[in-house]
Amino acid sequence: MTVADALLLALGLIAVGSGALVVTSSHLVRAGFYLVVSLGAIAGLYLVMGAELVAWVQVLVYVGAVVVLLLFAVMLTRAPIGPSDDLDRPKAPAVIIGAGVGFGLTALLADAFRWTEFELPPPGNAERVGEQVFGAWVLPFEVLSILLLAALIGAIVLSRPDLGARVDPSAPEPAPPPDPVDESAEVVARLERIAARQAAAQARVRQARADQEAAEAAANAPAPEPEPEDPRRRAAHNLIFEAHDARPKIGEPGQAEVIDSRIIPGESVVESEEPIERPARQQPAIEGNVVEGELVEDKPAAARPDKSGIEGHADRLALPASDDEKEQ
Amino acid sequence: MHAVIPYVIASLLFALGVYGVLRRRNAILVLMAVELMLNAVNLILVAADATVRSVLAGVRPEAWAYPVPEPRSGAIFALFIIVLAAAEVGVGLAIVLQYYRLHRAVNLDEVVLDEHDHEKQVTS
Known part of the structure; x- marks a missing residue:
């Protein structure tokens, strides 16, 4: 009986004992935690037998992920605090079959190995396992990764009821979950x-x-x-x-007259008449003869009535003068 | 190291897993029992890796039996089985949750396997 044997026995007792509690506990959540203990003890067994990487992967994947997933499922479906009485079936057939399987396997393996002593293998490291996985077992490794992807997609598709759901026309409307407010x-x-x-x-x-x-x-x-x-x-x-x-006011000169009086024949008046925002490119064309001529012709024509009015006025003023002269 | 100890532990764990699968009614507890069985198989693989190789230490193997110079296949099989178990638990829990969403229960006794849900609703 060596130290390794003692360790194997102790860890094996923990694993089997908590495994028995997993399958017999009436608390749903406690069963999950007993499973954690059992898997941890099995990881210790791996460590004793020199499979380090498997032991840490066991802790990482099983204890870290699988059990957490199981506990999440417990919480999502039903999270009873106390013991549940509807977890089990009748005991007799399960006990018979389980005991038969256990006794048969134990007898077989005990008879096969007797009390033979084996030397412990050197503790394996991740380097050796890595060489194996990516050397001889690379094809199963790749197939396994594809299987993981398929399992991932399958889990997503399964958990979404709107994907691939067949519509049942004859089914009645599903009853909504009970509303606590109504109750x-x-x-x-x-x-x-x-x-x-x-x-x-x-x-x-x-x-x-x-x-x-x-x-x-x-x-x-x-x-x-x-x-x-x-x-x-x-x-x-x-x-x-x-x-x-x-x-327009009578006494004052009109605007046209003011402009007229300011006309100096040349370009400056035309420039002052033009709006400033016009583009400079068009200015020379307007400064040409035609525009100048129009301006010169236009302004006197527009101003002429005023002038004639003023002249008429002067005529009328002149008439009394002539009358006065006549009278004189 | 006496090889019989891990083998007996593994067989006891496997028996407990069988008992749990047969006894339990709740689907999540059945999945836990399946995990126990998978771990028993892993334990047997690792123990075989540790013992059988030491027995075969002096034997000159055939070339096709050992494609790599130093076999450590038991641990690698155990790794592969751990990955398979993770995938199985993921899909299994997705099925369990979907079933719970439809029926508000996860009791395996009430699962109707031989008729579709629509037909069940029509006939009952």
């Missing part, structure tokens, strides 16, 4: 009370706001009357009086 009369009564209180408070606030608005409207009633009329009236006023100011 409890106390909750309903409390919700109704809260709703009534909120409605009363809202009505009060609305009433107060309406009163305040009415008071403000009464206070501001005369003030806003001239305001909306003012801009239009001012605009109309401005329009009328500007037109009045801008109309």
